[in-house]
Amino acid sequence: MVVKRVGRLTGLQRDVLSLYRSCLRAIRKKPPESKRNFLIFTRRQFEQHIDISKSDFTTIEYLLRKGHHQLETFSNDGVRNVAV
Amino acid sequence: MNTCRTSLAVMSSVIAGSVPRMMSSSMRAGAISSVRGMATATSEPARAANSPRMKKFKIYRWNPDEPTSKPSMQDFEVDLNECGPMMLDAIIKIKNEQDATLTFRRSCREGICGSCAMNINGTNTLACLCRIDADLTQTTKVYPLPHMFVVKDLVPDLTQFYKQYKSIKPYLQRKDYPEDGKETLQSIEDRKKLDGLYECILCACCSTSCPSYWWNQSEYLGPAILLQTYRWLVDSRDHATEERKLALENSMSLYRCHTIMNCSRTCPKGLNPGLAIAQIKKSMAL
Numbered sequence: 001m002v003v004k005r006v007g008r009l010t011g012l013q014r015d016v017l018s019l020y021r022s023c024l025r026a027i028r029k030k031p032p033e034s035k036r037n038f039l040i041f042t043r044r045q046f047e048q049h050i051d052i053s054k055s056d057f058t059t060i061e062y063l064l065r066k067g068h069h070q071l072e073t074f075s076n077d078g079v080r081n082v083a084v
Numbered sequence: 085m086n087t088c089r090t091s092l093a094v095m096s097s098v099i100a101g102s103v104p105r106m107m108s109s110s111m112r113a114g115a116i117s118s119v120r121g122m123a124t125a126t127s128e129p130a131r132a133a134n135s136p137r138m139k140k141f142k143i144y145r146w147n148p149d150e151p152t153s154k155p156s157m158q159d160f161e162v163d164l165n166e167c168g169p170m171m172l173d174a175i176i177k178i179k180n181e182q183d184a185t186l187t188f189r190r191s192c193r194e195g196i197c198g199s200c201a202m203n204i205n206g207t208n209t210l211a212c213l214c215r216i217d218a219d220l221t222q223t224t225k226v227y228p229l230p231h232m233f234v235v236k237d238l239v240p241d242l243t244q245f246y247k248q249y250k251s252i253k254p255y256l257q258r259k260d261y262p263e264d265g266k267e268t269l270q271s272i273e274d275r276k277k278l279d280g281l282y283e284c285i286l287c288a289c290c291s292t293s294c295p296s297y298w299w300n301q302s303e304y305l306g307p308a309i310l311l312q313t314y315r316w317l318v319d320s321r322d323h324a325t326e327e328r329k330l331a332l333e334n335s336m337s338l339y340r341c342h343t344i345m346n347c348s349r350t351c352p353k354g355l356n357p358g359l360a361i362a363q364i365k366k367s368m369a370l
Contacts, residue, residue: 052151
């Protein structure tokens with residue numbers, strides 16, 4: 001969903017942005033040479049579904065759940081790089 | 085011979101289909117064909133004529149690669165003459181011959197691993213233990229376990245279920261071990277207390293059949309986990325009984341059970357989680 005009016009964000013939009021922020025915070029803890037890879041990967045994951053209508057709650061909630069799950073897995077210290 | 089014949093007539097008039105195996109081989113051929121002739125008149129000719137027996141299935145499909153699409157039911161037809169007797173055989177046959185994208189969990193095909201748990205015709209069972217209903221006029225409906233998030237097609241997301249299992253610390257906790265370094269011993273009576281508890285394969289059929297678990301999945305542990313809690317509470321070798329009971333001292337983990345008893349009804353291994361939960365409640369009160 002594309003955020004057009006940044007003044008009033010809906011609850012779901014705030015959740016998506018908060019997930020993106022958590023991802024960026026997790027990327028900060030990654031080794032410096034692979035930070036760029038993680039960034040590109042995260043952006044691609046979010047941009048893939050940018051065209052979903054903002055009223056399609058089920059899909060957005062499913063993608064949020066999937067995103068949180070992936071964040072939990074990738075935040076592990078053992079994950080040091082990602083293929084892009 | 086005459087006495088054998090009369091006893092056979094009695095048997096076949098009383099029982100249709102179940103033939104005791106202890107008949108002598110000389111009698112067996114005549115006996116079985118006459119009993120079968122009385123019991124199932126249609127099965128012998130169908131097998132001989134080889135006409136296909138087409139059974140209809142409706143299977144829940146959803147593809148996460150198209151997240152905007154809605155889940156749907158897809159129709160399949162399987163010839164039961166070319167298929168094994170269990171639902172898992174039919175689903176594997178459909179995946180092999182008709183739609184390779186059908187996704188489901190399976191492993192042992194004998195009801196011991198718990199991977200193929202799904203909702204078949206409204207009941208949560210293991211697909212490898214559920215016989216295909218041979219009534220060709222009825223469509224069999226296959227859904228994933230109810231009220232669980234779906235990963236794809238018939239695969240539910242069981243991560244919360246496993247987290248809840250981890251939270252009860254399902255391992256032996258002792259302050260000290262025998263000095264000779266050998267097994268922690270247990271009497272035969274104490275070992276009998278574990279019968280009906282240790283056989284749980286954690287298939288999640290019972291927990292996903294409980295309405296209370298549907299509405300409070302994050303806080304209520306559910307019948308499967310509570311059965312395992314009771315298994316560790318009642319194990320005489322375990323020293324952490326008080327800590328385990330203390331972990332249940334809140335309004336949600338145990339006491340969301342309202343004895344709906346869907347769990348014991350649906351357990352594919354014939355276990356009784358409802359009884360175990362009642363025993364826990366009793367031991368908490370005393």
